[in-house]
Amino acid sequence: MIKTTLKSIRGHLGRLVATAAAVILGISFLAGTLIFTDSVQKAFDDLFATVFETTDAQIRSTETINAGFGFEVRGRISETVLADVRAVEGVAAAEGFVQGTATVIDSQGDPIGNPGQGPPTFGFSWSDDAELNQFTISQGRSPAGPGEVVLDANTTEVGGYAVGDSVTVLATSGSESFELVGVAKFGESNSLGGATTALFELRVAQRLMEAEGQLDAVSVRGEVGVSQQALVDAISPVLGDGVEAITGAEATADSQDQIATALTFINVFLLAFAGIALFVSAFVIYNTFAILIAQRTQELALLRAIGASRLQVVGSVFLEALIVGLVGSALGVLFGVLLSNGLSAMLDAFGVDLPSGGLVVGSSTILVSLIVGTMVTLVSAVFPAVSASRIAPLEAMRQSAAEAPKPSKARLAIGAGMVVLGGIALLVGLLQPRLDLAGGGVAAMFIGVFVLGPAIARPVARLLGAPIARTRGVTGKMARENAMRNPKRTARTAAALTIGVALVAGVTVLASSLATSIEDVVGQQFVGDVVIDSGSFGPGGGFSPDLTRQIGELDQVETVASLRVGLAEINGDGDFIVIVDPAVVFELVDPGLLEGQPADLTETSIFLLDTKADALGVGLGDTLSLRFLDGVIRTLAVAGVYEEQAFFGNYTISQGLYESTGAEQLEFVAYVQLADGASVSDATRAIDERAAAYPNVTVQDRQEYIESQSAQLDQMLGLIYGLLGLALIIAAFGIANTLRLSVIERTREIGLMRAVGMTRGQVRSTIRWEAVITSLFGALLGIVLGLFFGYAIIYALRDQGVSSFSVPVVPLAVVVLLAAVIGVLSSLLPARRAAKQNILDAIG
Amino acid sequence: MTETIVSSTLAARAETAIKIYGHGDTEVHALRGVTVGFERGQFTAIMGPSGSGKSTLMHCMAGLDRLTSGETYIGDTTLSQLSDKNLTLLRREKVGFIFQSYNLIPTLTAKENITLPLDLAGSDGDQAWIDEVITTTGLGDRVSHRPNELSGGQQQRVAVARALASRPEIIFGDEPTGNLDSRTSAEILDFMRRAVRELGQTIVMVTHDPVSASYSDRVLFLTDGQIVDEMSNPTPETVFDKMKTLGD
């Protein structure tokens, strides 16, 4: 049997190549994702291993607040600890460091990097202890006094600077000019994993980071012969409350873990797409095997007739699937290496810059890829194999492979039932919310459509083909007939495209609805005239409150109100909080206060979002305990509840309160109300002038701002489209594959058509239009499903301010057009093959 | 002068047609210099042992294959000088071909199969002629059925009707009754003879069967890639006798 299988593989090699192509595509994405995240993790691991290489102990605050997704901040400690530590026996050296955000402005006046999305923009204090400082001066000298800065080599080059130049740096305290006195390298590399680094003398750094008298960490080097643990044990007793000492190894592991958590998010996101790619591939693989086996029904029947058992027949198909699966998966891993490079380039293009080291192809990546790829192939092959073995030998030898039996009513019922149940599961899953239920619902709907497809392919293809049959003459008519003649095959071929299009359409509808909702909300809740936006939400980005003060002093400005973002632990859970000036903010934005008055927001109270209030079970008069980085737990009275998340987020506190916590104060956006009679353009010009020192901010008028809020979705949308594109490529392979097999099956027919006067162009056109009809069938089903997905999600989000369901007609029409183009492209090779066939060989 | 006369009365002809398959050791000389002409309005039968080159001659004359040397003509047209595209158009407009089996497109109805060459050309054709051809097939309202719903004889009648539909210069048939029982076969041959007698068509047909050959006006005998004999107004007996002498 093995021999027969191998022979059969050789005989059908060309056909199997396409099956393998589907496996390769699906697996390469999986492998690519795994390789990519492994490589990035390794790059970070190496980085931190080097950072702490010669650090035996680290002293830091025990206060941390973690908001998830790797957003973690740690408190500062008093610099007096330094003297105490240095006095401990066994300590050879101890150096204090401060760290914060410092954005370097390049020689053209633009900021390098964006702390909101891109690589971090670090500001560090410089230490002259070469072993505790991983930076080494490669040019010039170290920063020694006020007005001096050293940049990493990469930033120096990107910024277009040379030693001696004047460099503008944006720090928490504001924008300042420094003389570039030196260029530093991080170990051997030109930058700290792609981050920009500005190094200052400790006092300068403390002032810039608003950390006077404070340190972020103390790095300690032990005397020879003192173990890291012994050093920590010796230091710990001299430390006060809220300060801890950890070994260098612990510090390394800690930083690595933190990055791993942040990467998990990217990893899960990418793996979701790998899953989609595999799901689509499974349909293509299944379809190819189904057709191959249908064409070989007679061959298999002959085997059965001469005594092969059913098990042997199934076994032979299985063996074939095993070989295709293994070979395809192995090649998939190879392509995955290429793809992982593509992924970093793609994420890079969308502003997610990650450090790069060597590629890491772990044995687990190889193993997982091989197992998943082979399993998917085997599972896809098992159904056609079993059904082939069920056919009685004689019946099979009579039956022609080209014409399929009519789909049954049961199929219609089961398919429709699955679609409906899947739809219900999706809605319920979204409302709960339970993502597993929702995901299962989506899968059930796809499978339902897959079951249903053959029952509806004929009438739908007839309908879709009608205009083609009318306008394209006999070739159009033949194309339509061919699309209708084997509805099972047409439906299965279209299935892969259906999935891709459904996801694209769903995302498109969702994005368009979200964009409309955002614009609606922002437009309704924001009454100002001009906005100063740093474009970076979250700690570490933004502009100094000094700019807000300056703008407030302009004649044209009536009121200016800013928003800051910080981290706090609320009743034990880390989350983002929005910080406002209660005196002015309510004049410019309306968070939709349901309870409480603007004046109720004081230094001892908090406002929160209605859904948060419900979740926590608190209302007016209750209290929440908030812990900030100073470690003090503050009990705040709930004084207001609002319904709009767009401006105030989940929690809102007053600036006075936040400033008392000693946290870094950065504005991420400021809203301006103009004085009576002031012109917008005039005021914008004046504000622009003040903001010139802050190249990371944009000054927009009301309309521009409203539009830019939804434009942020576009970036995310681009990335998702890029990844979903893979599903469409796999679908195209599936169509090409089916057409190729159909062309082989219709060899005689095509030969006959050529003999009675069909030109090569007409042969190609027939196959092309058949592909278009099949693609349109898949695309339309996909659009219907996608609309439902989008609607279900919007419906589930209706309480979260997503008010409008908008169907973007033009983008969806483009998707349908794209599907037709995919059909045309995938028909090119099969059509060429068909047209080139020798007439007499074909007929003979 | 002679040439014009020749081309006006001959629907198709071949001049020293040579066809060699393969190269070197595997070379097969299928046609060894055949010169032959087919007059308009005549029904010709071609006979000969298996492998004598009958199919090759049909294919080369119908523009389905090319000669190694020599020339074939359909009316005034020289086939060797035509591009693939023009050869296709020639088959569509000037030639009809009937294969032994698998003559019809399964997804098209009988009527659509008949008008296929015209539809491929995007022309309506001569509607009265097509109606006449369809009537002659005797299929009645079965013309709107698909091939798998027709008997073998009916299918072959549709194939002949298709060959007639575009009123071609000439129709070639390669054992068109080879797969049919004798009664059905007689039906088809009668249909073909009426197409020649009543509709003025020109038909050339390969056959193994003396009875079939007797429906024609003239029989050509092909042996080993050469025309070795011919006979006019054949009867089954005369053909049978001739085959016996040639077989020796």
Ligand SMILES: Nc1ncnc2c1ncn2[C@@H]1O[C@H](COP(=O)(O)OP(=O)(O)O)[C@@H](O)[C@H]1O
């Ligand atoms: N495509 C081909 N390749 C090689 N040899 C061929 C091919 N077609 C026909 N022949 C050979 O050419 C000779 C004539 O074949 P054919 O015209 O089919 O004869 P007939 O139709 O009289 O039986 C035979 O010897 C046959 O084997």
Ligand SMILES: [Mg+2]
């Ligand atoms: Mg023959």
